Amino acid sequence: MNTERDSGSSAENKRIHVNEPIAEEPHEHEHVHNHEHTQAVIHRLSRAIGHLESVRKMVAEERDCSEVLIQLAAVRGTLNAISRIILKNTQMWSALSHNC
Numbered sequence: 001m002n003t004e005r006d007s008g009s010s011a012e013n014k015r016i017h018v019n020e021p022i023a024e025e026p027h028e029h030e031h032v033h034n035h036e037h038t039q040a041v042i043h044r045l046s047r048a049i050g051h052l053e054s055v056r057k058m059v060a061e062e063r064d065c066s067e068v069l070i071q072l073a074a075v076r077g078t079l080n081a082i083s084r085i086i087l088k089n090t091q092m093w094s095a096l097s098h099n100c
Helices: 035-060 065-099
Strands: 004-006 013-015
Touching: 004 035
Parallel strands: none
Antiparallel strands: 004 013
C-alpha cells in the first residue's frame, strides 16, 4: 500500500507518503530523561505495538467490527497513558529546572 496524502501546503505541492517515517528535526533540550521513566515508556510502547499487531491480525481475519473498535480503543488508551508519563516527567523536570 503506497497511499499518499496532501500535506496541505499551498505554496508547495508536497506529498507525504503514509508508509514512510516522518523525518524528525533534531531538537536540543536541556533535561536528561529519567532512566526509570524511559524504561517504563519503552515497555508500554512494546506492549502497545504487540496489541496493535493483534488488531491488524483481527482485521485480516475479518473479525467483527465492534471487536476491532474495542481493541483500537484499548490501544488508544495505552498510548494516552504513555503520553501522560512523558508529559508528567517533562513537567516535573521543567518545574525543577525553573526553581533552581
